[in-house]
Amino acid sequence: MDHADYPVTPDGRYFVVRGRLWRTSDPALKPGAREALVRELMTARRDVGIARRHDDKAAEADARARVDAAKQGLGERGPVWWQDGAPDLNRHMARNTDYADWYAGVAGEPA
Structure with missing residues (x-):
């Protein structure tokens, strides 16, 4: 996924x-x-797909663990990479967070 195609919080x-x-x-x-x-x-993501197509549960579990490890290494999962104590809002709906007003402006929705 190219993040440049999606709005990024301020x-x-x-x-x-x-x-x-x-x-x-x-x-x-x-x-x-x-x-x-x-x-x-x-x-690893490619390997998940291959394992699923072959119905290989062990290979799929291994590939999913590698996906998770890579995402943690990138900072997209696991401990947050920022140091100011702000909570992790990963997977939250933007409209239900402190980003709601910003997102409404970006998405063209009423706040």
Whole structure:
């Protein structure tokens, strides 16, 4: 998914897809580390699909664990990458968070 296609919260912590917040990658990651993690994420996602098509539950579980590890490495899951104590709102509907007014303006919806 290219995050550039979706609105990003003013603080850069989330992008929004169909009204839902999704945590962005840690901006402090070095480019080489980010690229390696993204490659692993894409490979693992591909492997999930292959395992599902072959009805291989063990391979699917392994691939899903690799997806999770890559997403945690990117900072998209697990402990938050920011240090100010703000809560993790990953997967929350933007309209139900402190981002509601911002999102209403971006989405062209009433606040």
